[in-house]
Each structure stands twice: as structure tokens, then as C-alpha cells.
Amino acid sequence: MGKATRRWLFADQLGDHFLDSLDQPVLLVEARSVLRRRRFHRQKAHLVLSALRHRAAELGDRAVFARTHTYGEALDRVKGELSVCQPTSHAALAFVSGLERVAVLPARGFTTPQEDFAAWAAGRGRHRLLMEDFYRDARRRLDVLMEGDEPVGGRWNFDADNREPPPPHGLGIPGPWCPQEDEIDAEVRRDLDRWERDGEVSFVGRDAPRAFPATLAEAAEALAHFVAHRLAAFGPYQDAMLSSDGVMAHSMLSPALNLGLLDPMECVRAAETAYRRGRAPLAGVEGYVRQLIGWRDYIWHLYWHLGPDYRDENLLAAHTPLPEWFAELDADAVEARCLSWALAQVRDHGFTHHIVRLMVLGNYALQRGFDPRQLSDWFHRCFVDGYDWVMTPNVVGMSQHADGGVLATKPYAAGGAYINRMSDFCGECRYRPNRRTGDDACPYTTGYWSFIARNEDRLAANPRMARSVYGMRKLADIDEVREHEAARGDAPP
8 A cells, every 4th residue: 555545544543653754545434323322522533533624634635535324335425545544442343344445454552462461461471461571572672761671750650749639719720721612623513412412422421622632732821821820730639639720730642642633652752852951850850751651551452462352351240220310411310420520520621530440430440340341331432532442351350350350450449538638529518438337437447347247248358458358347337337338229319
């Protein structure tokens, strides 16, 4: 395939790094069937369509922009051979692989090629595929934050320095970059309104002005703003939560990265340059770099390495359907302040940062035994940066421990004490983080001990959970705790 072969760009492959040359012809497809299959967050639907239409406008005559009901209809409009970079889901890869005139190229948009991950995984032998080891290998190979063969500062990982509770009066930094909507955004909004009014599609969450980049130029501006104004404060408080600040110092760049508007190495080098010029501390820069060449790539490769059946892993036998109030983002029905706030963030913005996802939303689901496949789909649909490759390993493995420890060595379950330490939610909440029973018992504290008791046999053999199991066995009121939890059922806490 030469340069003249038209490149089919999916809606999450919009950057120039998915092209072989700046004059390569392009196919872009807006297939409405995608919106019919799932109830996406309204703001996610708007962002994806806005980014797709903006890219079509930028490319002009170089692009065939097919707005159709299905991908098949779009392909019927284009003659000749096509090439496509490996799509980001098992289903999409199976689809394009079955098309005779489409050449499927290796994946782009990640920092470690799949053949390098495969070689690394094969070399592990019987050892677990630990993210930390993968990350260190990537640091060496990509020469990121290195001094010769050694890591800058003499340490690979500064995570222990990045676990501070939130400062009571906030971070005192500029807010995240914000775009100005244009006529394309208005057109998308009109179309979504019409399709919803006609009953063609249905959404979850609230509409709002677009908050994330939809063009290459906007993505570059957002990255520059983060590095200049927010990166220096990112590290210490990346695991903290504040009711008055839903984003803290997080980059807010994951939607742009997952649309393909940013190359992850562009972000890595910008952060590394800020450190080397004395504009951001090493601990925070290392933490940010680890999220990109470590965690993000690790999740991507595990998605393919573990295969399509991984989404059905459920070794904790969690089969509780998502309650309607949770599935529909009914934050107002919830009295538990942290959970109500988290659901409101998703409802109003289609976004929360990673610790809210893991330790408020995911933690609550884990404690109640929500079905991990349903939960993964919920995260996929409701978050503007949610895609199948992102959410399947993160939810099934990391958040819900449904794989029995393939991805994480312990379940990420915690009681109210953790949330109290890492946020300001508990002070004004009607529930008390140190109470297991009674009208003011914290749902997370009750839920934590109930989770340990329910999974006692499964968790007792885990060295990282043995202490919790031992503590549960010493609780004189554990039967009352479990009865208290059972009485709540699927009602909002």
C-alpha cells in the first residue's frame, strides 16, 4: 500500500500520527448506528461527533466524509483500496479484518508497539505481568526521565510522595483549559436534539457546553496550558478529592488522547521538558509520565493480551444488576455525600478523575457485588474518555477484581476512613465514617466489612487481604453489619 491509499480514520484516530503523510487521502465515517446501540452520555456523543466533523472540515477535499446509518453504507460510497490502523476494540478489529479491500496496519497512538509488549510478556515466564516492571522497561526503551541507565533522581517511582490529602482551601491554581464552541458544535447539538426528539437515539446525563478539545489545535493548547499552569501541582494531590474542585490538578487530557488528537509521547516530552527546565517537580512529572507510558499503555496491551472473553471474568461471583438510580446518574436520590457528588460529576460533566472512579464509584460497586460486565459498559457509555479497551481492564480487573488478581494484587475496597482521609466529603455528610451500624452508619464502612465477610474464603489466601479478613473475624457485630447492609438492598444510600 502506498501513500495514495486512502486511510480510514475511526473517530478515535483523528491525529496526524495516524496518517503516513500530510497529503494522504482520508475516509471519515459518522455512523449513527453507534449511537443507537448504546445510551451514551449526551456530552460524550457531542464531543465525538464534534471532533469527527471538525476533522472533516480541516481536511477539506482530502477527506471523504460519509454520514450514514452504518459503516457498511459508508464503505459502499468509496471505491478502491483502503488502509486502517488497528481499531481499538475487538469488535471493530473483527469487522475491518473481514473486509477484503481494507488493509489493517499496526496500531498507533500508544508508546509501546504490540510486538514489544508480546516479547516483554513472553520473557516474564511465570512472573506476573506487573505494570511497574512494564513501566520501567518502557522508561529505558523510550529514554524518558533517564540519566544514562539510571532513572533521574535515583528512583523509578515517586508514588509514595503523591498521596497527600487535599489542602483545605484548594490548590490555588488556574482551572483547566476550556474551548470556545463554534458553529460545528451548534450543528452537532441541533442534530442530537432532533434525533433524540424523533426517538432515534437516547442519552444519559445532561448536556452542557463542550469542555474538552475537539481539534488538533485545541488539544495542543490544552496540553500547553496543563504543563504551564497545573502540572507543578499535580503530583502530591493526584489521589485527593475536594467537593469544591472536581478536577484538582489533573490534566483533563484523556478525552483528547483517546480521540487520537494527541500523541502520548508529545505529552510525555512536554512534561519531561518542564521538569528539566525547573518548572515542575520530579515527583509529579514522574507520576504523570507513569500514567501515560505505564498505566495507559499497560491497559491497552492487556486488553488485547487477555482477549475478548476477559470481559466476562467474574471470579467474585458478583451478579447484582446496576440499580436504576446508579445507572441513570440520579445523584439527587443519594444522601451519601461522596457518592452523590461523584454521580453528579458524571451526570453534569461525563467525567471524574481516576481516584473518584476507583475509590467512590468503583468501590461502592465492588462492595455491593455489581455485575462487572454491566459496570464496565456503564463506565464506557457515561465517561467522555470511556472506550472498550479503556474500561474493560480498568473495571473488570483493577476496580472490581473480577479476574481474581491478574491485573491487581488486591481488591480496591475501602471503608469510610479512607474517603475521610483523602477528601472533605465526610464532615457535612449525614453518615459517620467510623460507624458500621445504625442510622448514621457510613455505607462504605458497612459495605467494606460486608464485602470482606461475603468473600472471606476467597480473600483469606490473599496475603494483602489476610489482615482485613482477620479483623473482620474479630468484629463482634459482623452479623449485625451484614444484616444492616442487606436491609438497604438496592436503595440509594
